[in-house]
Amino acid sequence: MTPTPLDADAPLIQLDHVHKQFANGTVALRSMSITIGEHAFVSLVGPSGCGKSTALRLIAGLTEPSAGRIIRHASLGTNNAIGFVFQEPTLMPWTTVAENVYLPLRVQGISRRQAGPRIDAVLDMVGLRSFSKAYPRELSGGMKMRVSIARALITQPKLLLMDEPFAALDEMTRFKLNDDLLALWERHRWTVIFVTHSVYESAYLSTRVVVMAPRPGRVIADLAQEAAYPRRDAFRISAEYGAFCRTISEQLHHARPTHV
Amino acid sequence: MSEPDTPALNIAQCRRARIDRALQIVVPIIVLLAALVAWEAIVRIKQIPHYIIPTPSLVAQTLIKDWHTLAPSLWFTLELTFAALAMATLGGVLLAIVLSMSRWAELAFLPFAVILQVTPIVAIAPLIMIYVDSTFGALLICAWIVAFFPILSNTIIGLRSADHNLRDLFQLYRASPSQRMRWLLIPSSLPYFLGGLKIAGGLALIGAVVAEFVAGATGKNTGLASRVLEASFRTEIPRMFAALVLICLCGVLIYLLFNGLSRWLLGRWHESELKGDR
Secondary structure, eight states: OOOOOOTTSOEEEEEEEEEEEOTTSOEEEEEEEEEEETTOEEEEEOOTTSSHHHHHHHHHTSSOOSEEEEEEOGGGOSTTOEEEEOSSOOOOTTSOHHHHHHHHHHHTTOOHHHHHHHHHHHHHHTTOGGGTTSOGGGSOHHHHHHHHHHHHHTTOOSEEEEESTTTTSOHHHHHHHHHHHHHHHHHHOOEEEEEESOHHHHHHHOSEEEEEETTTTEEEEEEEOOOOSOOOHHHHTSHHHHHHHHHHHHHHHHHOOSOO | OOOOOHHHHHHHHHHHHHHHHHHHHHHHHHHHHHHHHHHHHHHHHTTOOTTTSOOHHHHHHHHHHTHHHHHHHHHHHHHHHHHHHHHHHHHHHHHHHHHHHOHHHHHHHHHHHHHHHHSOHHHHHHHHHHHOSOHHHHHHHHHHHHHHHHHHHHHHHHHHTSOHHHHHHHHHTTOOHHHHIIIIIHHHHHHHHHHHHHHHHHHHHHHHHHHHHHHTOOSSSOOHHHHHHHHHHTTOHHHHHHHHHHHHHHHHHHHHHHHHHHHHHHTTTOGGGOOSOO
16 A cells, blocks of 8 residues: 655755735735645645635736745756646636647747657556547537646656546546546656645545635635555545544534625 | 336437428528518509619529629638638747637737737728728728727637646646647637638628728729729619628638538537537
8 A cells, every 4th residue: 555645854845934815906816825845735625705716826827926035946847847737627628639739848848759659658557548539519528638638648747737627528428537546647747736625625636735715815724635545445434534524524614604 | 107118219319300490491491481472562562663672583683694794703702801811820820829829919919919909991992092002902901900800809718717736737748839839729710710711700701891992993803892983873773682692602601611611620629619418
């Protein structure tokens, strides 16, 4: 059995008193400090408006903090070190699965022929090799999300950012993708930061769960999940899992806004 | 309970789809032929003189008889329309790219485009005739003005409609502005551009015909509008109808051409052109 990776590994990225205020005055994040270590699977959990997605966008460099620092450690590297999976599959509908997955390499100037084996390998990894010539509209919601994950993985990123990737899927598909994602992570051990509003999903997947509260967005608890990997269906009905879900739920109860 | 016979079901579905496709062509043709037969019958039964309403058969005869004068005019109108459309497409797309990249450029230049669009072409055409020596040049400018705006406005909307998450993705992978334009913004704007092109195609023809009416151009090297005007002065109503038929056919040709182009470019992925089961 693979030992549980601990966040005590070398730090990869660090948010140091990060504050984000939007132009309309809304404070999305107040003084968020968190260190993410290599090989960790960290979930950010919280109700809507708690700044989970903003934190992810800040880490990706898609927006700048209003105050505070984001420290990207040398171990993260610089070239396409980050993969991003959005809540929607965010595929280019005008082109095929293979061309969608090729995009990050194409931007780097890698020729289609050179990229071919890597595209095949990553599509194999998500079980969609035989759909490489299909258009996104010909795929189911779960398959589209797999393509999106394959695209994020093709650059072999050190850090994978996932913004509620399975929120729009039915429960059966979500469970299946949770298992597939975990299996991939157990094999490759990229660092994952996974935004979700599902207590159960975060407890199932993560080595660590960061609970956030809204208005203003802030961290209210940082919980380590000690359960060993691999985790499969049996884990979902274990006492350990149930207890951890309860702990997260209790923390979220404190985070509940007085009015919604 | 017996299982449904799937292959038989599929054959039946395919046959129904084939019949459906054939009917899409046959039905409009039948209705058109019926309308022509009704027209012919009414004119003959009511004995309406041909200088008021000619029968379709007389219009067809005139079309054949006068083909030697109508054909160059048809070519002139088509040439004018497509030249105006090409200029409108080139100018509209290039300006849309510039305006979509800069809010300031849009603020500065879009009012000019709007002024040109909202001022009726019949009101501007006489001025253009004064300022431009070449008749073809003047007519071309008139047709271009009418066709330009739909392409410009639709392409600007299209360039701005690219998915925000995809924009973020291109930013994350540090795509250059040119990569972003080629691989994201242009494909995203294609359905909008083609919508503009369909409108502009029809408008370019209208612009070409209206401008020629305003110019009152006569002589050998002129278009179908001049043939209509000439025929009306001489009360040669069948010839007038023949020229009108050719103008209509030009419009239908342009419509079919751009519909086909749109289906070819968007048929595999865009909702507007998708057919069949999902």
